[in-house]
Amino acid sequence: MAEKFPGNDVEGLRRLVRQVPVGHLAFVDKGNPRVLPIAIAAQDDDPPTILLHGSTGSHWLRLVATGIPVSLAVTAVDGLVVARSAFESSIHYRSAVMFGSCTPVIPEAREAVLELLTDALIPGRVAEIRRPHQRELAATLVLRMTIEEWSWKVSDGWPDDPADDVAGPAWAGVLPATVRYEQALDSPDLASGIEIPPSVARLLGSDG
């Protein structure tokens, strides 16, 4: 099916990162490629600065923090395109592939960036919880990825079958995929009487 190349959609990328909080970060290690899943958030600049974080104990994250070239992909699978042939069948997706490098966030700015990461994953959560302890901040490596180049692709069309297949007996259509948080499960150690907070209530039933 025809893929759209509508140019790079900055607002589309920000919405994608809000809906898909895990990207795939690739880098070169001793000449070999390595790709890792990692939680991400996007700032409001253009192109967006991407925020990443992980444990200071992560060998790979420390390597990425040295500023080596990285490539980051964020992909949403939005549905299935069921065509009348295998050849025309495909996947609805939104995909951003970015190139750039990362720098560590200085200690003084780390708490603010972590707040942004937390609220990206669970909007409004920061206001409901305590501030990070110093030892937690010290154990967290926070990186900022500057995008030097990126590409944006969207596949969102109908099956594009040739006329002889359209005239045939096979069904064709699209199955949209939905991702939802349908329930909030209390932690086994939750004290009685503590209700689900507004941040969690807003996520329930929403599709991002």
Next chain:
Amino acid sequence: MAEKFPGNDVEGLRRLVRQVPVGHLAFVDKGNPRVLPIAIAAQDDDPPTILLHGSTGSHWLRLVATGIPVSLAVTAVDGLVVARSAFESSIHYRSAVMFGSCTPVIPEAREAVLELLTDALIPGRVAEIRRPHQRELAATLVLRMTIEEWSWKVSDGWPDDPADDVAGPAWAGVLPATVRYEQALDSPDLASGIEIPPSVARLLGSDG
């Protein structure tokens, strides 16, 4: 059967690939990393051979087909871990990161591998549609990735808050994420009287 990579959950990887039909493939291009989303399926061997395909017009896929080292990640986001602090909050996931290289599937075997890829995405679909035309097979690059090394990680626990946070007022728990196909939309060019086929009916409401 003895596992070649002890600790790695081969059946878990196969289930993951069935549920998440898009992986992220990384390779090195002129010294720089590049990662791309790509539709995948897994064969039944151990470790599974991964099947990939795309257009023969794809420069990157043709580069990968030369047998350069690749790394492939497949990740499912299974939920949010909402802890009493930002530090302990995290994501439930299943992740496989694989290393190896790809070889093109010979023309005689291409149709069978494409059938496997189609039925992996839409189980039972191959029996409902016509066989591929020769020109479709000729336009499709089909690759087999041999896994030389891989790692498997799962995060599926409850929030692990320290005692002083557990004694505090904040809620903690888990929000499982569900991915579903909830409706099948007829293609605008669908002839009247053609019903949704069994393959599509089985996908509706299922969560993989």
